[in-house]
Amino acid sequence: xSVWSDSARFRDSRRWRKNTExxxxxxxxRDAFRDVATRKSMFNEETNxxxxxxxxxxxxxxxxxxxEAFEVFKYVRVGGRRDHLLVEREVADDAKQVRLRLRKxxxxxxxxxxxxxxxxxxxxxxxxxxxxxxxxSTGWLPDxxxxxxxxxxxxxxxxxxxxxxxxxxxxAQRRGARPEGDLAGWKKEVAFPCGFSxxxxxxxxxxxxxxxxxxVGRQSFGINIHGRxxxxxxxxxxxxxxxxxxxxxxxxxxxxxxxxxxxESCRLYCDxxxxxxxxxLVKKKDAYGKIQPAIFQIAEGRERDRHSKSSFATTDDxxxxxxxxVSTAExxxxxxxxxxxxxxxxxxxxRCTEIPAxxxxxxxxxDRWPASVRFDQRTAWARxxxxxxxxxxxxxxxxxxxxxxxxxxxxxxxxxxxxxxxxAEFMEGLNTTRMSGAMEHAAENFSLIYAGGCMAIxxxxxxxxxxxxxxxxxxxxxxxxxxxxxxxxxxLRAKRILRRRLESDRIFEVKSPKDIFDARxxxxxxxxxGGRWKYVIRAASFRDWLKTEAGAVGGIVAWLAQMRCLxxxxxxxxxxxxxxxxxxxxxxxxxxxxxxxxRSLVFYDxxxx
Numbered sequence: 001x002s003v004w005s006d007s008a009r010f011r012d013s014r015r016w017r018k019n020t021e022x023x024x025x026x027x028x029x030r031d032a033f034r035d036v037a038t039r040k041s042m043f044n045e046e047t048n049x050x051x052x053x054x055x056x057x058x059x060x061x062x063x064x065x066x067x068e069a070f071e072v073f074k075y076v077r078v079g080g081r082r083d084h085l086l087v088e089r090e091v092a093d094d095a096k097q098v099r100l101r102l103r104k105x106x107x108x109x110x111x112x113x114x115x116x117x118x119x120x121x122x123x124x125x126x127x128x129x130x131x132x133x134x135x136x137s138t139g140w141l142p143d144x145x146x147x148x149x150x151x152x153x154x155x156x157x158x159x160x161x162x163x164x165x166x167x168x169x170x171x172a173q174r175r176g177a178r179p180e181g182d183l184a185g186w187k188k189e190v191a192f193p194c195g196f197s198x199x200x201x202x203x204x205x206x207x208x209x210x211x212x213x214x215x216v217g218r219q220s221f222g223i224n225i226h227g228r229x230x231x232x233x234x235x236x237x238x239x240x241x242x243x244x245x246x247x248x249x250x251x252x253x254x255x256x257x258x259x260x261x262x263x264e265s266c267r268l269y270c271d272x273x274x275x276x277x278x279x280x281l282v283k284k285k286d287a288y289g290k291i292q293p294a295i296f297q298i299a300e301g302r303e304r305d306r307h308s309k310s311s312f313a314t315t316d317d318x319x320x321x322x323x324x325x326v327s328t329a330e331x332x333x334x335x336x337x338x339x340x341x342x343x344x345x346x347x348x349x350x351r352c353t354e355i356p357a358x359x360x361x362x363x364x365x366x367d368r369w370p371a372s373v374r375f376d377q378r379t380a381w382a383r384x385x386x387x388x389x390x391x392x393x394x395x396x397x398x399x400x401x402x403x404x405x406x407x408x409x410x411x412x413x414x415x416x417x418x419x420x421x422x423x424a425e426f427m428e429g430l431n432t433t434r435m436s437g438a439m440e441h442a443a444e445n446f447s448l449i450y451a452g453g454c455m456a457i458x459x460x461x462x463x464x465x466x467x468x469x470x471x472x473x474x475x476x477x478x479x480x481x482x483x484x485x486x487x488x489x490x491x492l493r494a495k496r497i498l499r500r501r502l503e504s505d506r507i508f509e510v511k512s513p514k515d516i517f518d519a520r521x522x523x524x525x526x527x528x529x530g531g532r533w534k535y536v537i538r539a540a541s542f543r544d545w546l547k548t549e550a551g552a553v554g555g556i557v558a559w560l561a562q563m564r565c566l567x568x569x570x571x572x573x574x575x576x577x578x579x580x581x582x583x584x585x586x587x588x589x590x591x592x593x594x595x596x597x598x599r600s601l602v603f604y605d606x607x608x609x
Contacts, residue, residue, distance in 0.1 A: 058084060058130060061132040077107060095117050095121045132164055133164065144409070186242065199355060223355055224327040226354060236357070237326055272323065275327075346437065366385060423451045426450040426470065495556070506524075510525050536601075537601050
């Protein structure tokens with residue numbers, strides 16, 4: 001009777017007693033079970049002798065990136081630790097060469113040269129147990145039936161050669177990226193709470209959009225999430241990374257890396273979201289010198305060329321990649337460009353779109369709250385939620401990618417049709433006729449992000465409604481459009497503030513010379529002067545309106561003069577005044593109850609069509 005059937009008998013003492021028609025005491029039973037366990041162990045050792053031997057020919061392996069082949073030998077080091085050694089195939093049948101390499105790596109071979117050579121020769125003559133192949137790069141395999149990550153391959157077919165991650169990957173690059181936790185925990189503790197933030201939903205959707213770049217033939221692109229410190233930007237980028245990679249902020253790539261390291265990271269994150277954390281790690285004056293070339297390098301989709309003799313030179317298909325990168329910074333890239341006396345061109349805006357992290361009235365990236373949270377408790381509630389999400393990413397990360405890729409691989413052609421349909425749905429809701437070519441390209445990028453989020457919902461990976469994803473991504477894109485408009489016109493926000501103030505009920509409309517009002521209750525008044533609306537605004541109120549915008553008072557006054565709407569006290573040449581608008585202010589007797597003399601600015605409506 002085999003060891004396995006003996007073991008099954010001894011696991012059920014009643015059946016054993018019935019079959020043998022005898023009874024044994026507990027001591028005899030333990031002795032018998034110990035004997036079976038010993039026999040079972042011997043059986044395992046015999047059947048897996050090659051794996052457990054002190055020296056075994058484990059595998060034959062090819063490297064797609066270089067075309068080289070190796071034989072893999074598993075051995076025991078001095079001290080008992082097991083390890084493996086790759087030997088180039090051209091010398092793998094030379095026992096002396098293999099022996100010398102094993103000795104170099106401290107293999108526990110026989111001290112007798114002849115005996116150790118016989119051990120090595122025996123291992124060489126043994127057929128390899130496995131056939132393996134190192135992938136050229138991470139991401140989709142050329143046949144579209146497999147997807148390589150840093151820790152394994154998601155494969156939909158049975159292959160003669162098992163596919164491994166690229167051979168060039170080292171432990172430092174893999175650090176923290178091994179999947180941990182489970183999908184249910186990730187959805188409940190990470191994805192679901194992120195539904196309270198449009199920026200977080202957009203970042204998560206971007207993480208699921210990265211694997212579909214190849215399916216629809218789109219180029220790499222990026223988004224930059226900028227806003228004040230401690231607003232939750234880093235949590236959002238960790239959330240995006242947790243879909244298929246690391247779940248801790250300290251393990252994210254950052255802008256302090258060299259340009260060569262950026263290219264290497266792109267190859268590492270091929271067909272996955274690539275996080276680049278915190279521009280603040282670079283000196284402000286040097287930041288744009290790193291940002292601008294990195295954006296174009298990533299969007300190009302190819303690692304930079306090196307001398308062919310360099311050990312880091314890459315001339316094969318592994319030099320190409322596709323990715324969506326997400327960056328965080330306290331300031332916009334336009335801000336860093338201005339510090340360097342540069343301006344961002346249209347091509348750069350098309351390749352990297354900027355999203356404000358925090359909306360007006362919010363202290364963090366959280367912009368929605370449950371009905372049970374009182375208004376005065378929102379900020380504290382949001383900060384606690386972000387802390388919980390950050391901690392949850394450490395417990396659950398890298399587990400959402402596999403089921404999503406498996407869903408896509410079921411029918412890539414059908415997946416492509418659905419992705420394109422979702423992209424068209426997003427674009428239908430936008431009026432692109434007034435957009436520049438760069439922003440229209442950015443809109444198409446955001447449509448891909450929307451498609452990624454919808455596909456993740458179809459796969460059962462994201463716990464959202466598609467309407468919620470559409471609303472969140474549309475709002476983020478409109479915020480991006482507004483940010484671009486404001487960068488092209490630095491006074492745009494100030495102009496909007498001025499327009500709202502002029503239309504408010506704090507401006508009294510004087511319809512006839514007999515109208516009298518209380519000057520203390522109003523910031524100014526407006527009259528019809530020959531068909532044009534003329535405003536008389538208290539200078540103190542005017543400055544108060546624009547105090548949140550640096551340099552806005554002088555800028556708006558100069559703009560009013562340029563528009564030929566301003567009626568100043570004196571010419572603009574008086575720039576040595578103590579305040580920027582002194583040259584434009586004049587004393588006006590208001591038609592109020594007391595005929596009060598008020599320091600005012602007088603101008604015609606600059607927004608009249």
